[in-house]
Amino acid sequence: MSIAENLERVHDDIAAACRRADRRPEDVQLMAVSKVHPAETLLEAHAAGQRLFGENRVQEFAAKLNRLHLLDSAGKDDPHRLEVHLIGPLQSNKTAKAAEFFQSIDTVDSLKTAQRLSAAATSTGKLLPILVEVKLSHEESKHGIAPDLLPELLDSIALLPSLQLRGLMTVPPWSTEAEPARPYFRQLRLLRDRLQPASPTLIELSMGMSNDFTVAIEEGSTTVRIGTAIFGRRPPSAPIA
Numbered sequence: 001m002s003i004a005e006n007l008e009r010v011h012d013d014i015a016a017a018c019r020r021a022d023r024r025p026e027d028v029q030l031m032a033v034s035k036v037h038p039a040e041t042l043l044e045a046h047a048a049g050q051r052l053f054g055e056n057r058v059q060e061f062a063a064k065l066n067r068l069h070l071l072d073s074a075g076k077d078d079p080h081r082l083e084v085h086l087i088g089p090l091q092s093n094k095t096a097k098a099a100e101f102f103q104s105i106d107t108v109d110s111l112k113t114a115q116r117l118s119a120a121a122t123s124t125g126k127l128l129p130i131l132v133e134v135k136l137s138h139e140e141s142k143h144g145i146a147p148d149l150l151p152e153l154l155d156s157i158a159l160l161p162s163l164q165l166r167g168l169m170t171v172p173p174w175s176t177e178a179e180p181a182r183p184y185f186r187q188l189r190l191l192r193d194r195l196q197p198a199s200p201t202l203i204e205l206s207m208g209m210s211n212d213f214t215v216a217i218e219e220g221s222t223t224v225r226i227g228t229a230i231f232g233r234r235p236p237s238a239p240i241a
C-alpha cells in the first residue's frame with residue numbers, strides 16, 4: 001500500500017469513528033508521525049495532502065529540516081505549509097532548538113522546560129503553542145506530569161509570556177488492543193473538562209495512535225498521532241516514544 005492509500009484509509013477510519021461518536025470529522029486532526037523515516041517520506045505524504053507531522057527527536061528532525069526548508073518557510077497562510085510538532089521527550093538543553101524548529105511542543109511536562117521554552121520563544125519574538133503531557137499510568141518509562149500536579153503547572157505556565165497553552169497529551173501503556181487504552185483517554189478528557197474553567201485555552205486532546213485511535217476519537221481526541229498505519233512498521237531498533 002502506498003502512503004497516499006494508507007492516508008485515505010486512516011481518514012476513512014477517522015470518519016467512521018466520528019460517526020459512531022456523533023462528532024464532526026473536521027474536529028479531529030490527523031498527525032502523521034514521521035519519526036525514523038527520511039525527509040523524502042514526509043515529502044511523499046505532503047504530496048498526498050498531509051500537512052501536520054509529529055517528530056520525536058530534536059536532533060533527528062534537525063537533520064531532515066534542510067530538505068524541508070522550502071515548505072517550512074512558507075507563510076502562515078500558505079495551504080502547502082508543513083507543520084511539525086515535537087511529540088517526544090524534550091531535554092532541557094535542547095529547548096532553544098526545539099522552539100526554533102517546531103511549530104508546537106506537545107510534550108511539556110515540567111515548569112523548568114516551560115520556562116526555557118518561553119525564554120527561547122521570547123528571544124525570537126514568537127508565541128509558541130504547547131501541549132502539556134500527562135502521565136496517567138504508573139509505568140516507569142513514561143513521561144508526563146502526574147494529574148495531581150497538573151493544576152499548579154498550568155497556573156505557572158499561564159504566567160509565562162511566550163507560551164500558548166492549547167491542551168493536553170498522553171500516551172497510555174502500550175497494547176496491541178485498543179480497548180485497554182479507553183480509560184486513559186477518558187481520564188484525560190475529564191481532566192481537561194475539569195481544568196478548562198481555570199484554563200480556558202485548554203482545548204486540544206492529543207491522544208490515540210495506530211492501534212487505538214478510533215477508541216481515542218470516541219473518547220474525545222482532537223488530534224490522533226499515527227505512524228505505523230501511514231508509513232508502515234518502523235525498524236525494530238527504533239525508539240517507541
Ligand SMILES: *Cc1c(COP(=O)(O)O)cnc(C)c1O
Nearest residue numbers: 033209210225226227228240241
Ligand atoms: C511513535 C509515536 C506515535 C505513533 O505510533 P504508531 O503506533 O506508529 O502510530 C504516536 N505518539 C508518540 C508520542 C510516538 O512516539
